[in-house]
Amino acid sequence: MESNNTDADIGDKCNLNGDCSPTPNKQSFDLNNAKNIDDISTPSELKFDEEPDYEDPDVKEKKKDLEKCLENPDCINLEQWQNFAKSKAGLISDDYRRKIWPLLVGVTQEELTEPPSLDELSTHIEYNQVVLDVNRSLKRFPPGIPYEQRVALQDQLTVLILRVIMKYPHLKYYQGYHDVAITLLLVCGDRASFPLLCRLSYGPCAPLAPFMQTTMQPTQHLLNYMLPVVSRADRKLAECLDKAQVGTMFALPWYLTWFGHSLNKYTDVVRLYDYFLCAPPLFPVYVTAAIVLYRADEVYACECDMAMLHCLLSRLPDDLPFEDILVTAKTLYENNDPTDLEPEVAALERREEEQRRLDEERMKRRQAAARSRHTSLSARLRRLVPAALRRLPVSRRGALAAATVLLAVYVYYRPDLLYNRRRENALEL
Amino acid sequence: MSEATTHQIPGLKQKKVFKIIVLGDSGVGKTCLTYRFCEGQFLDKSEATIGVDFRERNIKIGHEDIKLQLWDTAGQERFRKSMVQHYYRNVHAVVIVYDVTKPETFHSIASWMQEVESHGLMRAPRVLVGNKCDCGTPESRLATTYAQRLADKYGMPLFETSALLDSECDNVESIFMTLAHKLYSKQPLRVVSVEGELGPGVVTLGRQKRSASSNDSCLCS
Incomplete structure (x- = not known):
């Protein structure tokens, strides 16, 4: 933490108790025109898996309420939208999400502008890296999507990412940013997803801002809140993780992509996004803690070894009960405010620093030992020569x-x- | 020496574990290569690696079971500085991958070597892998002689392969098996040097042996 203070500061401050939502900006506008991918080649239903069939009467009721609210969006305040997004089943369907996600982060009508062409952006320094990652994002597209449509979407994705990092040149692209961008793009279309992604990336409380600093140190610092949260809920489990020195790397893609990279089910991803779009920036870390806590038995059954635990934890099962996990995460957040955790995080980081120092010393010793082995012949000869000589x-x-x-x-x-x-x-x- | 290591050392696990870290620029095929070796097939929907991925495979050398742990790292530079550090701990061998169709990935080998050096792994077994040799035209691919020269400079074997082609499967296999065999044969040395730092017992044994043998051969004393 000694270096890149500015990074760390940004990361620290904007992520504690913040909220990525701007002041409620109630402006009625039509966001339903955004999916211009529909007019690219074959019209296909961009459906991933079957939308969960909510037999649940609560959810059915909620659906009705949502539809009613969307008829008169002017009369609904931000808090009401947030309640919809956070409560059970979230915003339920992508049709609702397309309209409500921009409202959750306060996107205005004026911000919906036509994107530039890809050619205009191709000179950007990060262009190659972005294209490389976008081209490898096939898994994130709906199965069976026609080739032309997929290519068109991938171009839109590249444009979307480059537009943001060109608008805010101090923000650095990271591998995983494309996973967030594509989720927004698939739900909201290219016009609405640009201002949306801007809100998430830039600003004092923007949840993705700490990931986009010069180094990953701010991100690493924020991820370090996970272990103290786990420890407060289940000390034994935390000790087990600590003993194996599994670190936080297994959760890094979860946090950087809001789980978009790591979950196989699209519906789980968008459900989580419903919540994260109106939660404090550090909330995904609490979800991470809730998942680890939920999988405690698996952790105990696993060999207490860094590699084995990393392997186990980094792969998320397909049947995680996210509604329950979100409730747990919410309780964890309420009971363990990030500011309360700071001393524990600081202690953890001191220990890590100490470990790193020991590692370095050990490495230097090993190098020295290797060198002395190398010169052992001359050393042996020297021993034969009297000291005076x-x-x-x-x-x-x-x-x-x-x-x-x-x-x-x-x-x-x-x-x-x-x-x-x-x-x-x-x-x- | 080799006899000494076959003795049961208390606290030492039966199954030997070799940790191999896979490095190289973004998109050169590190994930596909490790996937091919561990799962025996090509990963057709590979994604960018975020942070560090882990794969393993059990192999046999002689009659001994060995576990090969492959740490597949993110290529983007921003992940290296603080994040991947942790995973260099106790690494036994290094694989550096470049893309034969992208010279710039070959040119960054120097900086990868610097990183390897900074982690004190210059004496660890290392291999250089030119991946994607199925792609492009022979003219567009980086010449083997050119790559070989660099590999020689760093004293590491060069492999050219393709994680995609089933016909290259054996080649991918041999990359990691070469390392495993090297580690296996080198092991006595490694065990002594590692244990030497942890417990003084083993080091004295080593020294006693060495000084005893030098006494024997020294005619001047």
């Missing part, structure tokens, strides 16, 4: 060493010389 200038020492070696070689090949002399000595006696 060692103080001679280097060249003379070198000459002496050479002479010693030559003598040794000579003696080795002429053992009779020594042998005979010894015998002579013996005879004299």
Whole structure:
């Protein structure tokens, strides 16, 4: 934490108790025109898996309420939308999400502008990295999507990402940003997703801002809140994780992509986004803690080893009960405010720093040992030379060493010389 | 020496574990390569690696079971500085991958070597892998002689392969098996040096042996 103070500061401040939602901006506008991918080639239903069939009467009721609210969006305040997004089943369907997500972060009608063409952006320094990641994002598209449509969407994705990092040049692209961008793009279309992504990336409380600093140190710091949260809820589990030194890397893609990268079910991803879009920026870390707590038995059953635990935890099961996990995460957040956790996080980071220092020392020792092994022959020769001679200038020492070696070689090949002399000595006696 | 390591050392697990870290620029195929070795097939919907991924495979050398742990790292530079550090701990061998169709990925090998050096792994077994040799035209691919020269400079074997082609499967196999065999044969040395730092017992044994043998051979004493 000693370096990049500015990064850390930004990361720290904007992520504690903040809320990514701006002041309620109630402006009625039609956001339903955004999905212009529909007019690209074959009209296909961009459906992932079957939308969960909510038999639940509460959810059915909620659906009705949502529809009613969407008829008169002017009369609904931000808090009401947030309640919809946070409560069970979230915003239920992508049709609602398309209209409500921009409202949750306060996107205005004026911000919906036509995107520039890809060619205009291709000179950007991050262009190649973005294209590389976008081209590898096939898994994130609906299965069976026609080729042309997918390519068009991928171009839109590249444009979307580059537009944001060109608008805010101090923000650095990271691998995983494309996973957030594509979720927004698939739900809201390219016009609405640009201002949406801007809100998430830039600003004092923007949840993605700490990930986009020069280094990943702010991100790492924020992820460190996970272990203290786990520890307060289940000390034994935290001790187990700590003992294995599994770290937080297994959860890094979860946090950086809001789980978009790590979950196989699209419906789970968008459900989580409903919540995260109106939750404090650090909330995904609490969800991470809730998932680890939920999987405690698996952790205990696993070998207490960094690699094994990393492997187990980094792969998320497909059947995680996210509604319950979100409730747990909410309780965890309420009971363990980030500011309360700060001393524990600081202690954790001190321990890590100490470990790193020890590692470095050990490595240096190992290097030194390797070097001394390498020179052990000359060291052995040196041992044979009296200490007084060692103080001679280097060249003379070198000459002496050479002479010693030559003598040794000579003696080795002429053992009779020594042998005979010894015998002579013996005879004299 | 080799006899010494076959003895049961208390606290040492039966199954030997070799940790191998896979490095290289973004998109050169690190994930596909490790996937091919561990799962025996090509990963057709591979994604960018965020942070560090982990894969493992059990192999046999002689009659001994060995566990190979492959740490597949993110190529983007911003993940390296603070994040991947942790995963260099106790690494035994290094694989550096470049894309034969993208010279810039080959040119960054120097900086990868610097990183390897900074983690004190210059003496660890290392291999250089030119991936995607199925792509592009022979003219567009980086010449093997050129790559070989660099590999020689760093004293590491060069492999050219493709994680995509089933026909190259054996080649991918041999990359990791080469490392495993090297580690296996090198092991006595490694065990002594590692244990030497932890417990003084083993080091004295090593030294005693060495000084005893030097006493024997030294004619001047």
